[in-house]
Each structure stands twice: as structure tokens, then as C-alpha cells.
Amino acid sequence: MLEVKALDVRYGPVHAAKGVDLSVKPGELVALLGANGAGKSSTLMAIAGVVPRAGGSVTFDGRDTAGETPEALSRRGLAVCPEGRRIFTALTVGENLSLAEAAHGKGQDAASAARKDALLGRFPVLAERLHQKAGLLSGGEQQMLAVARALLTGPRMVLMDEPSLGLAPQMVDEIFALIEEMKADGITILLVEQNVPLSLEVADHAVVLANGRVALAGPASELSQGDAIRRAYLAAEG
Structure with missing residues (x-):
């Protein structure tokens, strides 16, 4: 690989x-x-x-x-989870995920929707806080968001x-x-x-x-x- x-x-x-x-x-x-x-x-x-x-x-x-x-x-x-998470703290959790999808030309088909639903099932805290500013998440929750953002592209x-x-x-x-x-x-x-x-x-x-x-x-x-x-x-x- x-x-x-x-x-x-x-x-x-x-x-x-x-x-x-x-x-x-x-x-x-x-x-x-x-x-x-x-x-x-x-x-x-x-x-x-x-x-x-x-x-x-x-x-x-x-x-x-x-x-x-x-x-x-x-x-x-090839996806990257960078040091320090580097999420967009002023955007919501959902906006961070949508931005990752848009950057990769994803999010417009059934497969992308299914992948996103599966990820939110894996990260229930993100599903609960989908409309919350990402900067208000704890450090661990922000790291989960960084991982979910990478996985959303199907790497x-x-x-x-x-x-x-x-x-x-x-x-x-x-x-x-x-x-x-x-x-x-x-x-x-x-x-x-x-x-x-x-x-x-x-x-x-x-x-x-x-x-x-x-x-x-x-x-x-x-x-x-x-x-x-x-x-x-x-x-x-x-």
C-alpha cells in the first residue's frame, strides 16, 4: 500500500x-x-x-x-488525521463533516449518505452534537471528529x-x-x-x-x- x-x-x-x-x-x-x-x-x-x-x-x-x-x-x-486535530472550531460538527464531503466530491449519493449514517452511529456523541460548534467539544470529542472527518471520505x-x-x-x-x-x-x-x-x-x-x-x-x-x-x-x- x-x-x-x-x-x-x-x-x-x-x-x-x-x-x-x-x-x-x-x-x-x-x-x-x-x-x-x-x-x-x-x-x-x-x-x-x-x-x-x-x-x-x-x-x-x-x-x-x-x-x-x-x-x-x-x-x-489517502486520508490524514493531523496533529492537533485542526478542525474548524467556528463551524458546527455537521458543517465540518459536510465540508470534508464536499472537498472530495462526495455526499450526493446513497453510498455517501450510508457511510455518514454509519459513522454517526459509531460516534454517537457527534450525532448528538451535530448542530453544536466544534470548538465547544472536549479534546477527545474533537479528536473523534477529526477521525470521523477522515473516515467520511472512505479512505x-x-x-x-x-x-x-x-x-x-x-x-x-x-x-x-x-x-x-x-x-x-x-x-x-x-x-x-x-x-x-x-x-x-x-x-x-x-x-x-x-x-x-x-x-x-x-x-x-x-x-x-x-x-x-x-x-x-x-x-x-x-
Whole structure:
């Protein structure tokens, strides 16, 4: 589904990602881990086409993404749940969802209506607050809205950036339960997340970045054992 080879990302003199390699198979959940500043979000945003890549290649669904805009990638089935949710707080919950549909040319047919009804069934709190300003939702509810907005487009793959950031422990558990549901539904996921234990519980494979480079990669069940990840994090901080 996704193949990233020798990905480089630069912001002026800052070299954020340095030759990153990773792959995600259809239906797989891969966790992209690392300390703050390791290059995780930069890698994710380069995959999504939001920031330009200085080198390397990204192949999504068998096709190189060079020259494709984020909008084009989204229409090909690549959805993003960005760090900080980035919902439209001045709009209602319903308006946020309708805007996502309109941006993808959806919402005018029976299939789109059925998808929206199913999503509101999955997120009853959003259904209850459909006409409420999104900015009045709690942090966890806003994260649910961000996920629902992405799922509304019927994506084949979702890039999730720090979905549990700033949430209360109970809401973190709910968000990870939702991620497991998405995986069970066959959605391919690349997850950037600071909560290492929970990430390794839900992931099939994990990639650990340190100082912009891949320091460790392998099956999540194996990486959860021993102290290899701890050493990789210490390398990032050294």
C-alpha cells in the first residue's frame, strides 16, 4: 500500500528526515515512533504531500506520488488525521463533516449518505452534537471528529499524527479502541504516536526514528520485548 525509500525532508538548514525507509502492507498498522524532534511528523507530512521532499520516493497504491497534491492523494484514498486535530472550531460538527464531503466530491449519493449514517452511529456523541460548534467539544470529542472527518471520505489508508496528544487517560483508551476498530475494518494505518506501549499493542510493525534516521524496525511484538526501543530513544536524545 505504501513504500517509502530514502526519504529526505529539509526545512532550510534543518534536516528533519534523513533517508527514511518504511513500508506498510494493505490492512496493516505500522507505528512510527521516536522522541520529540526525531522526524516523525515531517515524514508523515511528506508522505501526505503537505511538505515537499528533498529526496527519495513515496509510492502509494502502486504509483509514485511525485508531483501529486495532498488533494489528489486524498482523492486516491489517502486520508490524514493531523496533529492537533485542526478542525474548524467556528463551524458546527455537521458543517465540518459536510465540508470534508464536499472537498472530495462526495455526499450526493446513497453510498455517501450510508457511510455518514454509519459513522454517526459509531460516534454517537457527534450525532448528538451535530448542530453544536466544534470548538465547544472536549479534546477527545474533537479528536473523534477529526477521525470521523477522515473516515467520511472512505479512505484506503489513514495517516494518524499523535491522536492521543493531550487527552485524558480514559479518552486515550477510547481513541486506541477506535484505531483497533479501523484496523479490523481493513483500513491501512500509519500511526505516529508518543504512547509507545499502546502503539506496540495495536501495531503489526513499528519503525523507530532517531535524529531523522531509522534506528530500529521490526514486528511490534518483538520490539515490545527488551530495551531496544529505550536504547533508540536514548540515541535520539544524545
